[in-house]
Amino acid sequence: MPASLGLILLCQLIGEAVVRGLGLPLPGPVLGLLLLLVLLLMRDRFAPIARGPLRNDGVETASRGLLAHLSLLFVPAGVGVVQKLDLLASHGIAIILVLALSVVVTLLATVLTFRLVSRLLKQQDAR
């Protein structure tokens, strides 16, 4: 378990270092995600890498543990709303309406595009 968590943190650390070092406009943890994915894929090709946390479901178990309570991790930032009560008193209704409308429009645009494109592809394959 310590090695698996260590590997996850190491991927994030390398991600952050590369992003800062090269001035890339992407978040460090996202690069860390790509790095861990590459490690997992390489493990299947090259047996020598399959050791430590990359063996016996080590890093997989640790990751599932982190993701099982993903919602919890947003609570501290969410409580930050107490600092914004003045702004919410003056503009709260407008802000909430704007965010609510935007999230509905975004959900619909994404899901309908996804379905449309996958249907078009299926039709092409059928021909």
Add this chain to the structure above:
Amino acid sequence: MKDNPFSLWVYLSQSPLLWLTVTLLVYATTDAVSLAMRRHPLANPVLHAMWIIGAFLLLTGTSYTTYFAGAQFVHFLLGPATVALAVPLYENRKRVVSSIVPMLVALVAGSVTAVVSVVVLAELAGLPRDVVLSLAPKSVTAGVAMGIAESLHADPSLTAVAVILTGIMGAIIVTPLMNRTGVTDYRARGFAAGLAAHGIGTARAFQVDEIAGVFSGIAMSLNALVTSFLVPLAVTLLVR
């Protein structure tokens, strides 16, 4: 005890231990209630943990800074949890590769809609300029959105609140909305949840369906990339 009976409280209320304990216990309770209500969208554990802890801070006159000194240990795990998304992605790689084209097209459509809609609506609502800028990156996960807000000289703490509110509203609305559109493809439904409502949408998607959760996690990561480029562009073009 000859000490002031409040001295224990004064000591504890300044220590990280108390606020970390409160965060975990309140969330454990709201999560148990959510489970008992068979994951009803309105029983969203983040929403209820947020207002209960917020009310507790206001009643005890505790500053957010003091609270965060304890809660930061939980907040920190957002980064490693993002890295951990590599695992469900890896385990479902065949399904992901076979849906790469609809995913990428939906990613572009969704990211553009998320940023443009919020900027245009906020302008129409007559919100002040710094509020409009702070709301613009609201569909990406908290850490990334706050970074974007900083680069725009907006208010990152307002952005964090907008991100969480967006996530909660998205997580509440996604299931009833998707049922109404009649889309039964859990890849598409999950992808939309993660794109529009980042990690909170992804947490919701994992509650509903494993495949939906995987696609939601991918959408959340990809959207973090695209939005980092898109927001500065949209702000230049759309904000007066």
